[in-house]
Amino acid sequence: MTREFELENNYQLCDEIGRGRFGTITRCFSPATKEFYACKTIDKRVLIDALDRECIETEPRIMAMLPPHPNIIRIFDLYETEDSLAIVMELVDPPMTIYDRLISAGGRLSESESASYAKQILSALAHCHRCDVVHRDVKPDNVLVDLVSGGVKLCDFGSAVWLGGETAEGVVGTPYYVAPEVVMGRKYDEKVDIWSAGVVIYTMLAGEPPFNGETAEDIFESILRGNLRFPPKKFGSVSSEAKDLLRKMICRDVSRRFSAEDALRHSWMMNVGNLQSN
């Protein structure tokens, strides 16, 4: 997929629409297809950590490997030079993540909206996991929402890894959302995504993450403690089914933690659409 010629030859770069971990995301237009895309540009020179470098190199490979899925952002083009990397991806317009949505909704989402997003995130993860791909950084900022259609798309596979039947290691993820086995430096598998997805769903319902702290260290400690609570103040009106599913996703015992498929079969997910919006 890597091309010799320049990105600018095929796309017109427009405004910056976001900032990723290692680069910027720019809206771009392809005169050939007459379509707008998002282009993620990474400056490889800023990467000093071996693990980060590896992740960057894996992202396009993994995205190319994944068969298309409606809830996963698609990749169209890739340009690489010694110092930089550019990935041309599907554009969600206006570009809004679940994080943005949470802010705009005043902190938390209704149970029905949360459930609908949850289901789509889980089906994206189920798809990845079937292909042996672990996203490793599921969080509200990495899920794009199309407010018009209500569709969501999982993006930023910059931390993803292909398991190939093995386990993964390395501390990757984001403080609130990262699974305890990752924090402990254990070998882990695709179940880390389920934990993170659980935390995302919890956060949508409660407006705050289940494991919190003033510093990253405090947060890590809270995750290890794993005391998953549903304070009545926040969860008084949330259904028992939702809490039940969350307990099964945010479960420290990996072998008992639900898989994406298990979660999709859970009664709360089966009833998406029947839930009253409030």
Place this chain on the structure above:
Amino acid sequence: MANRKLEKMASIDVHLRQLVPGKVSEDDKLVEYDALLLDRFLDILQDLHGEDLRETVQELYEHSAEYEGKHEPKKLEELGSVLTSLDPGDSIVIAKAFSHMLNLANLAEEVQIAYRRRIKKLKKGDFVDESSATTESDLEETFKKLVGDLNKSPEEIFDALKNQTVDLVLTAHPTQSVRRSLLQKHGRIRDCLAQLYAKDITPDDKQELDEALQREIQAAFRTDEIKRTPPTPQDEMRAGMSYFHETIWKGVPKFLRRVDTALKNIGIEERVPYNAPLIQFSSWMGGDRDGNPRVTPEVTRDVCLLARMMAATMYFNQIEDLMFEMSMWRCNDELRARADEVHANSRKDAAKHYIEFWKSIPTTEPYRVILGDVRDKLYHTRERAHQLLSNGHSDVPVEATFINLEQFLEPLELCYRSLCSCGDRPIADGSLLDFLRQVSTFGLSLVRLDIRQESDRHTDVLDAITTHLDIGSYREWSEERRQEWLLSELSGKRPLFGSDLPKTEEIADVLDTFHVIAELPADSFGAYIISMATAPSDVLAVELLQRECRVKQPLRVVPLFEKLADLEAAPAAVARLFSVDWYKNRINGKQEVMIGYSDSGKDAGRLSAAWQLYKAQEELVKVAKEYGVKLTMFHGRGGTVGRGGGPTHLAILSQPPDTINGSLRVTVQGEVIEQSFGEEHLCFRTLQRFTAATLEHGMRPPISPKPEWRALLDEMAVVATEEYRSVVFQEPRFVEYFRLATPELEYGRMNIGSRPSKRKPSGGIESLRAIPWIFAWTQTRFHLPVWLGFGSAIRHVIEKDVRNLHMLQDMYQHWPFFRVTIDLIEMVFAKGDPGIAALYDKLLVSEELWPFGEKLRANFEETKKLILQTAGHKDLLEGDPYLKQRLRLRDSYITTLNVCQAYTLKRIRDPSYHVTLRPHISKEIAESSKPAKELIELNPTSEYAPGLEDTLILTMKGIAAGLQNTG
């Protein structure tokens, strides 16, 4: 509002990666075990009592965890306000839930300990629990060290091992506060957990294990943790015996086999001879009558018979398997002749009470013939013990049973020899060797029961005798006069008294105990221990009473020295004893002396007690050498640090040089029995730890302290005792403060021990036993008796000469005794929390005593600082961040229980204390209309408001279980 809480977080990068707590070793599955058990428990809790109760438990846990993070007293009050708002039923459920969670955390840790591979990195100064002691004694390592570093020859090691005995003396203990029915469930939880993480389990196995785990956790939670009737000494003894049945019986031969392997690895081809008594077991349960009127002669008799019955039963259950295995027909002439003889004399009719080999065995299976005869004898031995126990008499003739060990061993040895001479040594070294080893370890009595009695009680008896004989009052005689009379009676033959001796109940009790000793086979008993012994006459008195009561093989008499003054005087007392010719002849060159750690600590503080114990041992050994007597030191250590406990191998290695010499006798107290023998691997490691450390101590004696170290410690001990006593004994309102600030008064109500918590029903600290004294301070996490005295002692010597700090650090680095002493205090500081103690003060202590409490807490902090300085540590447990973290995780449960306890005490003691209850939370599946009622009704006799007593007891048990060796 809410979005302020949801910060946008960047993915973990190089920088954040460094904040991650760090990689946990792959072998360390503790967090996983813990999570697995606790999460499952919370699910069960939710199923049983509803989502709201679960949420309350988790809310409390969160508050506690927050408190642990920052130690803000405000958090404790928040916890308190949630806890006091619970109605009685909820409060019981919550206390029970936390206590249960702590138990689960302990189980997780046990499984972790049992499976953890040795950590190779030997880092100094970072042990805390038995579990995490990185200097763990391991046989192979010890052998390697001895051969490699010290140039000992393998033969020397083999020789030393063959002549070494570790005698573990199991004692009952009231803070072994977990019910046996719970212990068994805990055992099964532990097994399930261990198996779940075993490799190669199939998904079906896993599912079944999962179910079993769920079942056991639920069953344990649904069991009433509080025993509603106080245990009798017999109950305690039976509970103690269950460890033999469950782990020790099979554990011993397994362990000895491992010793064989370790020897082989250093080039010794021989096995440890089966009759080398590497490990022996004794017991105090049912024999220790010191201050416990419930240990009657009848109890002692029952306990012995029960043990004999259990032993016979276990042998009997095993011998049929052995018969199956011994299907060989080649044998030597000796065995052939015996088989023919046995066959000729055996009954020809069928024995229907046997399951296998119930018809006469043909002589073509000669081993089976011999073993068949052993089985018959075992059967009768068992039946006889059974009948004696249930009816008081038996119609099974004694000749049909095994009377002594030699009789039992002889046919087995015959089989062993015969197999070996026919080229079947590998077969002989299989189950037969295991069996032989069991027989020589456990004998016919399973354990040897020690008798312990106070010396005053013997004086009473002798006084009654001399008064009856009209020769004066023994009690009023001088020591010389007493000795003279005792010796003249001992050398004479005439009986001193008959049945007409006027006896009080107490005197009859003492004499009847001697009669029981006379009646039962001698191998049922170990030592006769006299507490509060001070003079040779105390020992001679017991000798005389044994003779008078016709004890055919008199028990060895062992004086116990436990108070500071007694310890100081002990070497002289023993020297006087040895200088009595009659006595010297009687003991045949062997003497055992017991030294008590608990009372000496209570009496003078830990530093002085530890140092005095050290010096007393050195002196005692010196005296014994002078008189040509081989001395065995019997260490009466409590399981907890306050009472002399702590990691076994360190305790052994820190003993003065030359004091063990291959024979160690040590108590394993109730509160640590579970940790030591509760599980197959734990049992194995306990045996290994004792054996390896004893061997190492003998072959690589610890260094003797330099004279200047001694001088420094002598000086410190004086200051430490002064400070300790100035607080505990001289501060006029100390006792009042102690009673208010701890649950000591209420402790007596717990049905946890068979023994009253005081020697005498009234009185101050002196009359209080060491156990409740330590227990009470542990409950409040203040551990006063453990550290009090250290601070001023260290400060004193540093102020005197600042160079002394360097000397202290040097002592810490190079002198095992000193190091262990300091390390244990450091551990206790790590588990302590003056913030919790302050809460007790605030709630329970009258205001004018608050400054006193604050003074003590300031002392706590200062002592902690000085201990850290001595150890050269910046922070408590700095060498072991994981352990620290682990303690912190566990602390959250304990803290909740502490707060619950403090407020419950408040409500008990101050009925006017106002609380506002929130609506009842807990749901019960059955009868949801009156959910709390049933729980409260479990305890219909409580003097307090409904639910308070049970809640209090649950918190006490929970805290004790949580703090383990500091409890």
